[in-house]
Amino acid sequence: MRRTRRRDGGRGLAPDWRALLLGVAGLALAGTMVVGSLPEGSTASPGPPESRAGETGAATQARTHDPVPLAEPEECGDDEPFDPAESPLGADRTLGDAVSAIKDAGELVVGVDQNSYRWGYRHPESGDLIGFDIDLAQAIAEDLLGPDPRVIFRAIPTAEREAALERGDVDMVVRSMSITCDRLRHVAFSIPYFDTGQQLLVPGHSGITGLDETIDGLTVCSASRSTANVELVRRDHGAELMEMPNHLDCLVQVQLGLADALMTDSALAAGHIAQDPSMKLVGDELTTESYGVAMRPDDEDLVRWVNAVLEEYLGDEDDSRWQDSFDEWLRDYLPPNAVTPPEPRYRD
The missing domain is CATH 3.40.190.10 (Periplasmic binding protein-like II)
Structure with a gap:
């Protein structure tokens, strides 16, 4: 049975409305198509002004945490080599x-x-x-x-x-x-x-410390058919699982108090923390990817x-x-x- 969460400092999370609006705006963009050349200098474009206001706190959090230990890389077996890539083309770049x-x-x-x-x-x-x-x-x-x-x-x-x-x-x-x-x-x-590697992202006030007994009975969100989703399904943890189309959808669910944590890899989580500095990574990275x-x-x-x-x-x-x-x-x-x-x- 799903555990009811309070919004008065208990298990639930009162949403950060600025971050929530950013999340909802992102969801509205899903499924669209952009056609054309990338503008010159696009890599130097600043992030959204409303988001950059929280970057100092997010950067401080990132810089005061040591990297967590990585799990062992996945092994596919002799007939499925993990190193999948073909050698690069030579300087002549022959066309195929x-x-x-x-x-x-x-x-x-x-x-x-x-x-x-x-x-x-x-x-x-x-x-x-x-x-x-x-x-x-x-x-x-x-x-x-x-x-x-x-x-x-x-x-x-x-x-x-x-x-x-x-x-x-x-x-x-x-x-x-x-x-x-x-x-x-x-x-x-x-x-x-x-x-990178899979890790849990939770609200700053959360008592969750990782994919351990602190997650038992709570709700963890992941993107459907993502590596995070595969890991959550195959592991024993006692949490209720929620699936959404994208990992940003999961961030919104946590901000709304409808999920207690989301799992994604720590690289994508860095973007979530930049967008919403009230979030934090907990526990070890569970995979090497x-x-x-x-x-x-x-x-x-x-x-x-x-x-x-x-x-x-x-x-x-x-x-x-x-x-x-x-x-x-x-x-x-x-x-x-x-x-x-x-x-x-x-x-x-």
């Missing part, structure tokens, strides 16, 4: 069918999230899509199509990422998508471009092309477009020195 089709069309169609603050979201004044994932999509599009590329962004829910590729709705997905053994059966991934750019398994030439772009994009820790993007969007909301560019790893 998938890359040729994109060049012939003169546009790149990318599945993205526009509800993840600091990762992929709309600037409220300009309407531009901005964030860490958008920067990466921009770099790939520029390499494929040249300066000022035509990019079609299709906003897709978490549960639709693989289906959008299978239907041919998008050429690739750049949407904080973790490389997992199950997903490797359906899509091809690039080399990793960000390392890496984001990759997802593509169709038959598009091997595109996978190899993207890997070549990523090798240059990741660069070295002190001088790369990856580092510039990280400093712009995420540095203030993650523990210092907790995240560095992943090392490229390949199947062959």
Whole structure:
């Protein structure tokens, strides 16, 4: 039976209305499509003024917490290698069918999230899509199509990422998508471009300390078909589970007092904390995961092309477009020195 929660300092959470309005606005954007080239200098666009007012508190929280220990990486077995990526194309960048089709069309169609603050979201004044994932999509599009590329962004829910590729709705997905053994059966991934792990996010006043006895009988929200959802289903914890289309939906449920916690990876949680500094991460990271750019398994030439772009994009820790993007969007909301560019790893 679901436990009733009070709104007078008990288990419930009186909503922070400023953050709640941001969340509801984000939900209203789901499912739309943005067509056109990314504006020059979009990576330097500031975040929403109303959100940046809370950044000092969020940055202080991030910088005063040491990185939590990571769980062991997932092992897929001998017949399903965890390192999924094909070697990058050489300097000649030989064209294959998938890359040729994109060049012939003169546009790149990318599945993205526009509800993840600091990762992929709309600037409220300009309407531009901005964030860490958008920067990466921009770099790939520029390499494929040249300066000022035509990019079609299709906003897709978490549960639709693989289906959008299978239907041919998008050429690739750049949407904080973790490389997992199950997903490797359906899509091809690039080399990793960000390392993270699943963790609980709770209101600042919460007594929850992790996925332990303090969560028993309470409600934990996760995005449908997300890695967080898989972890919550397979673990014993005694919590009631709630599923929503996107992880931002879960943040709204917690702000409304309809859920006690949400689970997502700590990288996306950094965006939630930036948006709502009253939230905090608790407990250990329960998984070791890496984001990759997802593509169709038959598009091997595109996978190899993207890997070549990523090798240059990741660069070295002190001088790369990856580092510039990280400093712009995420540095203030993650523990210092907790995240560095992943090392490229390949199947062959």
